[in-house]
Amino acid sequence: MTGKKVSAAIVTYNRLDLLKESLGAVLGQTKYLNHVIVINNKSNDGTKEYLSSLTDERLVVFNSEDNLGGAGGFNQAVRLFAEKTDDDYVWLMDDDTIVQPDALEHLVDFAEEHDHVGFVNSQVRWGSLEGNPSWMNVPAPRGFTWQMYMTQKNPAVEVVNSTFVSVMFSRKMVAMIGLPQKEYFIWGDDMEYTNRIADVDRGYTVLNSIAVHKSKENSMPGDIVKEKDESRLWRYDFEFRNRVLTAKRISKHEYMRTIINAFIFDLRFVLFNKNVKFRFTKAKMIIRGIFKGMLFNPEVEYADGLSRVPKRSINALFKARHLAMPTDIFTLDDDIKVIHESKLTDFKGHTVAADRFIEQQMGDFRQ
Known part of the structure; x- marks a missing residue:
């Protein structure tokens, strides 16, 4: 029904076996796939050699000289999509994401058939097609309005954010809102970026686009209280810092709510719940991360050569209406x-x- 072209993008680090499976699933899509961008984050497990052995002309491989983190990897992937291809959409995923053959077809069809679509993502299951939902990849529905565009032909649920596990958005959207925030390094960059998109247009989980997330555990995102793996603790320094900036960019209310909740829930549970491992290390991380987040505000980057498009902000529209008719x-x-x-x-x-x-809003764009 459409001649649209899509760049898929996979960020990988030292998971060669999973990358092979993920890449094979992406290359096997039924429609719309034009390029596959692979960002290799300085893997040392043979990933570079494997990628150099592939001959599929759709592949665009970037071997980073440094480990950019997931956030830096996705920043580079979207930049390459914008600067090195003329494709209409970019479709992001981790190297442990296994998409079904028609996953992309359903995403593109929904985006093309509906107005005011900012991003679309897949329904994500954990471990296998028969598995439970992948809890870290369950997005938040938009209150009250999420049922508006569900149809029997191609049902979807309206959501306000998404992880970078099978999420797709347009070239025009990248021109409006810029690139993912590479300074996040790990965790939360996907929430911040899709929140930016949701302030311009709506997001949808397309229910018949299916992806399997083969993460080690089916855990809730950022659950520091239940974390038992000492080797993963360092990530929570980024989690709490990044969480604060994401909230700050949504609204002052969300910013304050996030800080307060971190202290009255996360910190309190870490200190006083039973059987919490690494209790005081975690407490220090929460406090340190929150205060870092208050000072953390890196600039948003834009791709070179991509014409800037005036950004339409839903939050700004509501504020202007309130000020005009208080x-x-x-x-x-x-x-x-x-x-x-x-x-x-x-x-x-x-x-x-x-x-x-x-x-002021119009002046911010002219600058």
Whole structure:
């Protein structure tokens, strides 16, 4: 139904057997696949040699001289998609993601058949097709409105974020919001990036696009209380720092809520729950990560040669409407209409505060 082209992108580090399986599944897609970008994060297990032996013309291999972390790897992958291909969409995944042959076809078809789609992701199962949901890859549904675009033909659930385990978005979206934040290094870069997209347009989990995540454990994301593997503890320094910045970029309310919850839930449970391993090390990590996050605010990068597209912000639209009509009460249907039909300038001329805010927003892009 469409001639759209897609670059898949896999970030890998020292998991050659899983990479072979993941890459084989991606190359076997039924439709739309045009390139496969593989970011090799300085693996030392034969990954570089294996990739150099492949002859598929669709492959674009980047062997990094340093371990960029997952975040740096995905930053590089999206940059290569934007700067080295003319494909319409980029489809991201880890090296332990095994996609079904028609997974990409369903993602592209849904994105092309519906308006206001910012990103689409797959339904992710853990270990096998018959496994439970992969809990770390279950996105948050958008409150109240997620049922609006479900159909028998191609059902989807509206979500507000996604992990980088089978998620796809467009070239235009990259031009609007920039690249994933490489400074996150590991954990949380996917939440921050898809939250950025969800502020422009809607995200959807396409239920008949299926991926299997072959992670070692089916754990909840960032669960420091239950963590028992000492070799993984270092990751939580990044987890809490990155969590704070992600919240800060959503709203002041979310920023404060995230900091408060880290202290009254994570820190309290680590200190006082029974059978918590590495109790005081974890407590120090939570406190250190939160304070690092308060000061952490790296700039967003943009791909070279990709024409900047003015960014439409749903949060900015709502704030402009509130400033323009501060005493009005709006229904959920009113909110949906704003998302679908409004632009910032629709709220000019009502109040000085609204006009000042709109000019500031438009000025930020012109800079």
